[in-house]
Amino acid sequence: MEAPPVSVMPVTGGTINMMEYLLQGSVLDQALESLLHRLRGLCDNMEPELFADHELVYLLKGQQGNPFLLRARRSLSHPTAPWHLRYLGQPEVGDKSRHALVRNCVDVAASHSLPDFLNEMGFRMDHEFVAKGHIFRRGALKVVVSKLSRVLVPGNTDNTEPLSLSSLVELSVLAPAGQDTMSEEMRSFAEQLKPLVHLEKIDPKRHM
Amino acid sequence: YKLLHNWNSLLNTQREEKLLEGSVESLISRVAHLKNALHSFIYKLENEYERLTWPSVLDNFALLSGQLNTINKVLRNEKTPSFRQQVIIPLLLSPDRDEDLAKLTEQRVPVFSHEIVPDHLRTKPDPEVEEQEKQLSAEAARIGPEVAQKQIQTLNKLCSNLLEKLNNPRDDRDADSAALRLNKPSFNPADTNALVAAVGFGKGLSKCRPPGPVAPGHPGQGPMMSGGPTLQQVTISGGSGQLQGMGPGAPQQQGQPGKMPTNIKTNIKAASSMHPYNR
Numbered sequence: 001m002e003a004p005p006v007s008v009m010p011v012t013g014g015t016i017n018m019m020e021y022l023l024q025g026s027v028l029d030q031a032l033e034s035l036l037h038r039l040r041g042l043c044d045n046m047e048p049e050l051f052a053d054h055e056l057v058y059l060l061k062g063q064q065g066n067p068f069l070l071r072a073r074r075s076l077s078h079p080t081a082p083w084h085l086r087y088l089g090q091p092e093v094g095d096k097s098r099h100a101l102v103r104n105c106v107d108v109a110a111s112h113s114l115p116d117f118l119n120e121m122g123f124r125m126d127h128e129f130v131a132k133g134h135i136f137r138r139g140a141l142k143v144v145v146s147k148l149s150r151v152l153v154p155g156n157t158d159n160t161e162p163l164s165l166s167s168l169v170e171l172s173v174l175a176p177a178g179q180d181t182m183s184e185e186m187r188s189f190a191e192q193l194k195p196l197v198h199l200e201k202i203d204p205k206r207h208m
Numbered sequence: 209y210k211l212l213h214n215w216n217s218l219l220n221t222q223r224e225e226k227l228l229e230g231s232v233e234s235l236i237s238r239v240a241h242l243k244n245a246l247h248s249f250i251y252k253l254e255n256e257y258e259r260l261t262w263p264s265v266l267d268n269f270a271l272l273s274g275q276l277n278t279i280n281k282v283l284r285n286e287k288t289p290s291f292r293q294q295v296i297i298p299l300l301l302s303p304d305r306d307e308d309l310a311k312l313t314e315q316r317v318p319v320f321s322h323e324i325v326p327d328h329l330r331t332k333p334d335p336e337v338e339e340q341e342k343q344l345s346a347e348a349a350r351i352g353p354e355v356a357q358k359q360i361q362t363l364n365k366l367c368s369n370l371l372e373k374l375n376n377p378r379d380d381r382d383a384d385s386a387a388l389r390l391n392k393p394s395f396n397p398a399d400t401n402a403l404v405a406a407v408g409f410g411k412g413l414s415k416c417r418p419p420g421p422v423a424p425g426h427p428g429q430g431p432m433m434s435g436g437p438t439l440q441q442v443t444i445s446g447g448s449g450q451l452q453g454m455g456p457g458a459p460q461q462q463g464q465p466g467k468m469p470t471n472i473k474t475n476i477k478a479a480s481s482m483h484p485y486n487r
Contacts, residue, residue, distance in 0.1 A: 024404050031394030057410055127410030148406055150413045163406055166399035196394045202401070204408030
């Protein structure tokens, strides 16, 4: 995807040129406890945060080819917290010297009227899911272990069904463009989680 | 007869002397070997430490230890006369430098004077060692045999406990990790791909065109768009929402597995032409 339409880029705030470095993997439910245990040991000394989020993915179809995609997230456990709107750029996976997937990333907090607003703009919701799990941190690194569920009745987050017998494990870090030392750090951290979980640079397009 | 006896004892003494000389010579040559090995090892450590590998260091140690062992064996051999019974007496002490001696000892001992002779001909341990030994024996004499016995028992107990602790957890750990490695895979690559595809572009998630809570009625746009493709249709045409078909290699749609790309194009075109915000 090319640069997002200018109207969607935040004009103020220093988050414009941030890149997200990402490694992904999964862990089977029966090994989840061991992984959490290991993460507790490896990550910063704090109790891992629990979260339960509802993510709605919106599409805007422009004239040329690719639809434009925005992700809206709200917390189910903190209903009064602001919504979270996220734009993710096209992943760069080709560079072999880089150990992580890199993509443009814009995060904005939004009010509760975000879905209405997006609809008015012409966005349409494409799909939604519920993610519940733990967040760990180690310095700038963020590890999210989450169980994904599909929403059976649109909009009703009480009625969900687990997507698989595994939890998604994502190791990510936000950094200004060009800080490739980050990926080195991520790789060494991912190395420490083996053989429990293999975090890899996965091109989502490969699995379309 | 007396003469014969004397002659005999003289012969004996001569034989013993010869034996002693021979064993001293062989000892000297072995010590020289040891010295050479030590010398080359030290040289290597000091000058070639950058290229020195651990196995070659171990080889050097093995060589030294072998040579020391041979010397010990020679000393313990029954044929070797006991050096303990030989007495060395310094016959001449001189404060002057002795070139022959210096040459003989590789410049280590240039003078054979009253100052260094006690050190070099010493047969007892060093004074400090002697002092320590004295203290230890005094300590040993002070505590009674019962107390000593108790201490021995305590020490033995501690040691065996420690050994047990060192041995057992290793077994546990080995068994644990082995079980983890062999029997229970902790992750499933197919699940990884399925989950990544799901968060990436909603593969396997039921496509939804919410009539309800999220977009509660926007007339004018809703109906127009309702026929448009979802991202899922764009990416995997006709995603069934079933997880079973999500294996990495499995074809996603039952109907027309090969026609995916053409579907995408037409769908996108259809969508963009219908879009309310034409640019």
